[in-house]
Amino acid sequence: MARLDQGPPHYEQMLPPIIKENYGKWRYHEIPRPGVLKHVSETGAELYSIRVGSPRLVSIEFVRDLCDLADKFCDGHLRFTARHNVEFLLGDASKVEPLIAALTEKGLPVGGTGASISNVVHTQGWVHCHTPATDASGVVKSVMDDLHDYFEEMKLPAKLKIGLACCLNMCGAAHCSDIAIVGVHRTPPRINDEKIQKGTEIPSLVASCPTGAIRPNPKAKSVIVNEDKCMYCGNCYTMSPGMEIMDPKNDGCAILVGGKTSNARTAPSFSRMVIPFLPNNPPRWPEVTEAIRNIIDVWAANARQGERVGEWIERIGWERFFTLTGIPFSDKLIDDYIFSRETFRTSAAFKF
Amino acid sequence: MARLDQGPPHYEQMLPPIIKENYGKWRYHEIPRPGVLKHVSETGAELYSIRVGSPRLVSIEFVRDLCDLADKFCDGHLRFTARHNVEFLLGDASKVEPLIAALTEKGLPVGGTGASISNVVHTQGWVHCHTPATDASGVVKSVMDDLHDYFEEMKLPAKLKIGLACCLNMCGAAHCSDIAIVGVHRTPPRINDEKIQKGTEIPSLVASCPTGAIRPNPKAKSVIVNEDKCMYCGNCYTMSPGMEIMDPKNDGCAILVGGKTSNARTAPSFSRMVIPFLPNNPPRWPEVTEAIRNIIDVWAANARQGERVGEWIERIGWERFFTLTGIPFSDKLIDDYIFSRETFRTSAAFKF
C-alpha cells in the first residue's frame, strides 16, 4: 500500500560521494571543453560534469542506457538539469574522455555549456496534449538538428536559451527565453453546442474569455462568440471541449526573442514577438528552423562578446534588429493588449 | 462686428526687426550670465534675450509696465516663453545691463536659463477653478520665494522644471516634470441628490468613474458611491456639481519627481510619486516648500553635472533616493492602477 504524503526521496541518497563530501564547499569552476564543467572544491577535490543533450521524451530503455553509463563511469550517479539535459558526475578526470567516447558512440551530443545553445525547454504538443497549436518534440528536433554545432561548440556571443510552448498556456514558459517558439491559433473557436451542454458551466466559460468575446446563448444552452473580439487565446477551449479551436490550416508558430531570466547585468526581460506566424510544416518545420537560424546568425555576427540576444537588441534598438535580420515588421507586432502603453515609442529619438 | 475665424494675429507683425532679418539663420547661442541668452546669427548679428520671472497671474498694469520697458529698451517688442517667463529681445548689447537694472528696480527677477530653476508651470487653484484640491499661485509663490537663488543663479546640476496642478485634471501637465506638485483629494465625494437631479445625466456620471465606484440610485434619481472603490480622482465632480469632493481637512498636495519631456540623452519620462500627501497650509505651505527644498538640495549635492533629477535617480536607484532624502517610503507609493505591473521590481538586483 502506498504511503500518503511521504514526499520525494531525500536528495542525499542520490548524491555521489564526491558531492556529499564537498557539499557547499565549491570554490570555482572552469569549462575545460564544451560540455564539461570542472568544479574545484576548497578541499582540492575536482568534480567533472559531462552535460549531454536529451530528447526529453524518452523511453525507459534510454533511461536504462543512461544508468548503464553511470554505473560504468560514475559509480551509479547522475543528474538532470533545469533544461532537461543529463549530467554525468565524475570525480576522476581520467574517465572524462572515455565517457565522452561512449556517449558519442551512442549518438548522444555533449555540449550545452557556456556560450552555447542548451537544450530547448518544451512541452507535449501532439504527442499528449489536447490544446496544442503545433507539435513540440518535432519542432525541437528539427531546430536542434539545425543548431547542433552551436550545442557542441561554444562559439556564440553568450548563452542561448530557446523555449517552445505548443499553445498560449505556455507550459514551456517560453515568455522569458532568448528565442521562443509559441504555438498559436488564428481563428475563433467553433462552437459545438452539444459538447457545451455536456458539463460546461456557462458562467465560468463566459468569464474565461479575457476580451469578453463570449456571451451566453440561453436558447441553445450554449454560448456565442463575437469573432471580432476573439484573439484565439484558447482559454475557452481549456475550459470547455465545445469551443473547438484547433484549425490545421491556420495553426502555426510565432517567434519571440530577447527574453532572459538571469539578473546578471540586466534585469530579467520578456521575449518579444518578431514573427507573428509561421506555418506548421511537419515533419521538419523548415520555415521555423530557417527563421531561428537567421536570427542566431545575425546575432552571432553582430553582438559583442557576452551579450545575450535581448541585450544586443536593446543596445542596437529593435528598429535596427528588423533591418539587420530582414524580418518584416507589421502591425501584428505592435502590442494592443493591457500593457501596450509601455511599448509605444514615447520619444522622438529612434533610428531610421 | 467681430470677424469670425480670423485666427490669431500673424506672428510676423510681432517680431522685432533683428529677428525678421535673422529668422532661421541662428548659428549658436551662449549664456553670458544667468537670465541672458546671446544668440549669434550667420549674418553676425547678435541677439540678447533677457528672461524675467513672472507671477503669470498679473494685472493689466503689469503688462503695461512690461510694454513700457519694451518700448524703452527693445523697440517695442517682447515675448513670453513656454513656461510663462517674459523675454525682452535686444539687438544692442549695451542695453542689456541698463535693462536688467530697470527690471531689478521693479522687483522682477532675471534668470531661469541654463542650469537653473525656471518658472513653475501652474494653474488656477482657488483663484478661479471649481475643482481644486489646493491653491496654485500661492503655492508657487511660496516655493519660488524659497528657491529664488536657484532662479537667479545657474548652480544646479541641470535644468529644473517644476509643475503644479491643483487637481488631478492636471492642467499644469505636471506629469512629466522634474518636480510636480499635485493637488489631491483624499475622501470620496459626498452626494448631493438635489444637485444631481438638476441636469446631471446619470449614465454619463456612472461611466465617468474609472474604478466603477458609482452606481445609479433610481429611487433618489441620483447615484451611490462605493467608497471602498473610490480613489478620489474627482472625475465625477467634473461631470456633476452634485458629487462634492472638496474637503478642507483632507485635501492637500502630493509630490512627484523625476519626469522630463526632452529627448536629450534619455527618453521622456513620467514624474513619480514620492510623497503622497502634504497638508494645505496657507498662506505659505511650509511643508511643501520644505519637501521640495530637501529634494533639490539632495539632488544638487549628489548628482553629476548635467543630470536631470530623474536621470540622477534612475542612475542611483529609487531605493537610494529614499535613503538619501530621508523621505519615508509607503505602500501608497506603489502603483495599483492599470499600468502597475511595469513598476514592480521583477528582478533580484537592487540596493539595500
Next chain:
Amino acid sequence: MTEKRTPKLDELQKGKWPSFVTEMKRAAVKSPAAAELVQLLEKSYEERKGHWKHGGIVGVKGYGGGVIGRYTDVPEEFPNLAEFHTMRLNQPAGWFYNTKSLRDLCDIWEKHGSGLTNFHGSTGDIIMLGMTTEHIQPAFDEFSEAGFDLGGSGSDLRTPSCCVGPARCEHACYDTLEACHDITNEFQDELHRPMWPYKFKIKFSGCANDCTASIARSDCSVIGTWRDTLRIDQNEVKAYVEAGLDIQAAVCDKCPTRALKFDYKNNELNVIPEDCSRCMHCINVMPKAIQPGKEKGATILLGGKSTIVQSAFMAWVIVPFMKMEGDYEEFKDLMRRIWEWWDENGKTRERIGETIYRLGMGKFLREVGLPPVPQMVFRPRANPYVFWPQDEIEK
C-alpha cells in the same frame, strides 16, 4: 463693499518672487470684481477650499467654445463675482508681441473685464480672467477688431502652440511658427466649434529638446528632426577642446546610442550615422560644432495627455519623418483622417490616445492608412495575442 483686511494674502506680498497678490490688488484698484476676488481668495485661504461653481454655458455668437463660464458659490457675499467668466484668446505663434497689440489687449480688458489675466494659460492662450456674461460679446468684438480671435475650449481643437523655433533658435528643424500659424488657421472651424469626443491639442517643437513639452502635453506632438546625418565642424570641435570641454565625458559617454567617437589624437569627433537617434544631446553641448543634418522635417507623435482617467499617456511615434513645408497638406490630411477615425470610434470624453489604447494600434493604423514601422514602438509586444484580420487567413 467695505475694504476688508487680508492678513493671509498679505503674507504672499513678501518674498523675492513677484507677487500675484500684489497684482490682484493692482487690478482691484480699478475693478470691483478684482477687489472682491482678493476677498474671496482670502476666504479660501482661511477655509482651505475653493468657492467656484461649475460653469454654465456662455459664449459668443457663431462659436461653441473659447469662453469658460464661472460663478462663485457665494454670490450674496461677492455679487461682483456672481459671473466671472474666462475668455481664451489665441496667442500669436511663439508668444511674440509688439507693445501696441499688448496695450490694445489691456485697454479692452480694462473696459470689459477684471483687469486680471494670465500670460499665458497653460495650453498657450492669453487668459482673460473674469468678466460678466453681458460683456462677453462686446469684449470679443473689440478683441476681434484688434486682430485677436478666441482660443479653444470644450471638445474641440485646442489652441496650438509652438516653440520659439527659427525666430531665435539654431536648432529648429522646421519653421514652427509658420506651421503653427498656418495649421491653426486651417482648422479654425475645428477650433471654434466643438464636435469631437473630447479635446485635441497640437504642439510644435522645432527639435527633440521639445521646448513645448509637446510629448507630454499634446495629443499630437510635432517634433523637428532630420533624416540624414548630423553635421560636425571639426575646427569648432578643436575650439571646444581648447576651451577645455571634456568631449569624451560630456558628450560621447552621454550619447544614448554611443554613436560618437572622439579621436584624442587628432581632436576629431565622428558620428556613426546609422546609430544616431537624433536625441540632440551632443548638439546641445556643442552647438557651434554640431548641427542637425540637411534633410529636415518632423516626427509626428500621437496620444499625449495627462492623468485623467486611464493614467497619463505620452505621445508616441506614428510618422517617423514628414516634411513640414509648403502648405503642410500632408500633415493636415493626416489630422483629418485621424479626427474622422476618432469621431467614428471614440467614446465621449475619451482622448485619442485612450481610444487607440482601447481599440489597438493595429486597427488604428490600418483604418487611418499609416504603414506600421518599428519606430512606432520601443519594443514589440511581449504577448502572443495577435488579432488576425480574418481575411488574411485561410478559411
Next chain:
Amino acid sequence: MTEKRTPKLDELQKGKWPSFVTEMKRAAVKSPAAAELVQLLEKSYEERKGHWKHGGIVGVKGYGGGVIGRYTDVPEEFPNLAEFHTMRLNQPAGWFYNTKSLRDLCDIWEKHGSGLTNFHGSTGDIIMLGMTTEHIQPAFDEFSEAGFDLGGSGSDLRTPSCCVGPARCEHACYDTLEACHDITNEFQDELHRPMWPYKFKIKFSGCANDCTASIARSDCSVIGTWRDTLRIDQNEVKAYVEAGLDIQAAVCDKCPTRALKFDYKNNELNVIPEDCSRCMHCINVMPKAIQPGKEKGATILLGGKSTIVQSAFMAWVIVPFMKMEGDYEEFKDLMRRIWEWWDENGKTRERIGETIYRLGMGKFLREVGLPPVPQMVFRPRANPYVFWPQDEIEK
C-alpha cells in the same frame, strides 16, 4: 493492429540531435500503446492537428492531483490510447539520482505504463506518460514503495524545484536542495489536495543567475543573495589580469550599477558596497576572485506566471532579504499568510500575481503584514491615484 508506415516521423529519426521518434519506437517494441502513439502522431503530422481530448478526472486514493487524465478522440482507431493518462512524480531535489532508483522507476513503468517518460516535465516532475485508468492505483502503490510520491496538478501547490546549488555550485547563497526538500515535505497537503483558486509554483535558485528561471516560471521565486558586501581576493584579481582578462571592459563596464573600480596601477579591484545590486555579473566572470558576501539569505519574489490570461508576469520582490536556514519557519509562515489571503481574495483560475494586480499591492501588503519598501518597485507610481485607508484621514 498491423504495423503501418510512418514516413513523416521517420524523417525525424535523421539528423544529429537524439530523436524522440526513435525513443517512441523503442518503447513501442514492448508497449502496444506506445506503438499506437507512433501511429497517432504520424496521423497528426499528416493532418496538422492533435488527437487528444479533455481529461476526465482520474487519480489515486487520498489525493486530489498528480494524475492528468488523457483520452484520444479516435479511440476506435487507437483502442490502446482510449485512456492514456499522465502521472507526475515528484523528483528528488536538484534532479539527482542514483541508478538504483532510476531503474526501479523504469521497471515499474514497464509494468504499468507505456514505457514513455519525460525526464523531466517542465515544472520539474518526472512525467510518466501514458497509462490506463486501472493501472493508476497499482502503479502509484509501487512508485510509493520505491520511495517516490506524486507531484502537483490542478489548483494546488505544484512540485517545487531548485537549482543544483551547494551540491555543485560555488555561488549558492543558501542550501537550495535542503530548502526545496524541507518545504516540499512541509506542504504535502497543499501539494496533493487542490484547494486554492489556481496553481501555485515555488522555485529555489541559489543566486541571482536564477538557474531555475524562477522569476519567470514560478509564483514564488526564492533567489539567493547576501546582505553585506561581496568579497574580492586581490591575488586572484592579479592572476586574472595576468591570464589576460580585460577587467575594465569585461567586468567594470558591464556592472549595471558601476559599483566596481579597477585600479590599473596596482591591478586592484574594489567595490562600492552600497552601490552593488548583487546582480552576479562580476562573480560570474571572475569566480576565483570574487565571491558573495558572508551574510547570506534569499530575496523572495511573488507573482510570476506565463501568458494566460492577463499577460505574463514576472515575479517581483516582496521580501528583499530573508534568512533561509533552520526549519525555514519564516518562509513557511509567509507562504501560509499569502495563501490564506489569496484564498479569501482570489477568483477561480486567478494566479496570485493576478489577484494582487487586480486588488493592489497596498492591500496585499497590509493584509499579509509585509512592510512596504522601495526594493519592491523599480520605481514608484506615476499616477496620483492613491487609495487612502479612510482611518488614516481626518473625518
